[in-house]
Amino acid sequence: MVDFPGRANDLALLERQLRLVRDAAATTPGQAVIVTGRRRVGKSRLVQEFCDRSGLPYLIFQASRGRNPAAERADFAAALAETALPGADLVAGALGSDWNQALRALAVAVPEQTPSIIVLDEVPWLVEQDREFEGALQTVWDRYLSTKPVLLLLVGSDLSMMESLQEYGRPFHGRAGRMLVRPLNPADVQRMTGLEPAEAIDAFLITGGFPEIVQRWKPGTSRTAFLRDQLADPLSPLLMAGELSLLGEVPEPSHSRSALEAIGTGERTFGAIAHRIGVGNPIPSGTLAPILNTLTTKRIVAVDTPLATRPDTKNKRYRIEDPYLRFWLAFLQRGIAEVERGRGDLVASRIERSWPSWRGRAVEPVVREGLERLLPDDRLPGADVVGGWWNRQNNPEIDLVGADRERPAATRIAFTGSIKWLETELFGKRECESLLAGSMSIPGRDYATPLIAVSRNGVEDGLPLAASFGPEEIVEAWRR
Template structure:
């Protein structure tokens, strides 16, 4: 399958490799800790990078639940099959521990020619053997860092991968961190061949997950893509979500139930507790750590109202990536319907709810895109993009731009998002925004009003900015 997108990620890795080749840095070798959600394309990205480099490399993927001794033997075999210059020196070795194993890896690299070493699914290595981290630190300091190697440590458990760099952990301060995110809107637009508005719909359905986006044939409409994906029980559209969740959250757990409650529309702590607990709300002592874990894993995001007043008790929870949001809302039920040959049932359900669901789901996507486009020359102090609401969600302001968070020093503008196919943002929408803006702490009668609309704008509205899908798609100036 052809590789598409990820140019910024490839450039970041190439920059690290150039530093190794050009001998720039305190140590000859360099290490990168690469994190990202499961199935976001980390392994494929690193493989492409290794192939493009033209250098000898080792790519080793750990196996969950395997014994450390068996894992080390597999790593020896992988070294023997690689192009590392000293691979023959370790053939047939049986290292008794990770210290010996990683020292053997250093021998296989040699001391002169640059090389790349990738250890994939590092959290599984850490789980298997508590000595792995300490051995990695020791061998890095004494052997690996003195060699011309780019060491890339890859893992999907974001909280565990980030903890590798914490102050009290052995590998602290020895690696650069890199987060691989889903494909961005311009990549989705290019790969699907769609216009701006339709590409945003495609992003909501696929989440920018490469395997799902690549199954979207160029110029397919959303309906054509959904019909094709729902008609095949093994399609990436249906399977990527289940495979991603099964790897982290077994179905018969409170964690999975909490995630499903959020994915189907519950946003507040109390509503989630009631949904999961049924007749008896899930106790706060049970729900709080589950939410904390989901947030740490970057699966769920907790939003706070953005204004000049602190409001830490008014959190709203949402599934962090659009594809998983779509999968939990519609596709989880669609899997069994596809398997029994009735994808039409799922397709009708999606179409009945599409406009309403999309109107809510597009809001964080638009805010995230504006946060990447701003600040600019017109809005030099719009450093943070969020939203605002009160406890009754009346009003609820879609966009708030400020100079900082969580408590703003100054509100830059407030705005509304209208994402309808045929109705432009009109005077009624403007008047509703103007009334609601006055409730946001920190706004005045002079605070600029802006809007984002899928279908354009009624002429003559006194908006300070009026963004269309095409504006959201424009390149980000670095």
């Protein structure tokens, strides 16, 4: 069987759902799963691989955005007629005047006794095209499809829209499980690139774990060599995937796009984002707040708040959630024109000059998630969540705070820590003293609270640290 790197767990999850259908082990013969994840993360490729491996008859239908509903149903009927579903010949040419009839034709084509798989891809676009689609899907599922041994996969990239399909009051509420397809993780990236852990984390920060970009990274290639190669090609996925992703999420120039660009180029606070969008004349908070809420709901933007025993929910820091999009907005978006005229070397030089400082900030959420994945760990006793802490002036700003919970506030601080992610310098006495002094400002922290360090290049001996971690431990966290 051909290797499909980084997707063993996703394939196993889908196979478990199919096994429920094969073994008639659920309350209904048919099972439905909502499959969602960021655009270009590889959902369509995953379900195609799953269908091919299953050996079962299947239908995969991918919707088109903005399509006329009648034309979409005609394509659906044509795709159905070309499948190996046993009853496909019985409904050949049956267009149906609405989605209820089109989906009933599908129910006729699905076998009565043997398992099959149905994939409807880009479901949000079907919902946008025709308000009656959701109701028709629910009716046909309840009356016909769920009574047969079929696995129905509803696939879509709009996370908030896909999650809303299951909300109370929506037609398909309570009828499907949910599966989130994530980008490849740092351990997957290391395996595919053949790099040492520290370099693999660099590769993850650049590619975001998006399979189409990681696959271009030839094993053992250095970061600088990879960037030079990719920036010599105006059509490389590294360059193009960011724009394609944004066009899917924010199709038109707008304040939403401007907010993303502001955050992607380093603005973290509400006020700074408002000033950047307004070019010195900040846009009203009543305009910006719903924009940021929408981007957060779509999981394009993440919002961090200080982790301590006293809540400070208004002291928010915004960041681009996807590492690749963060890299693209910071460096590649404004470099596209240069690459197109054959001067990708200018973009590569600009990246190299800013790389140490940009990476130092970009690696923080990766380190926090890695440490959180290691929990429970004897080196980090009493911690269940990992975050950071800062005051309104960002002085001090503590990279790592471990606590027993995040909301509404921690009841106990388990540790505080600092990240030093430089090529050659050790985490030393100066960094340790700065961490100790800054940590005393954190509500709930006292002199007995342990200190930890995370360093790319190691830690000096003799420091009063409870634990230290390097790139090896951070990457290993994803292998658990």
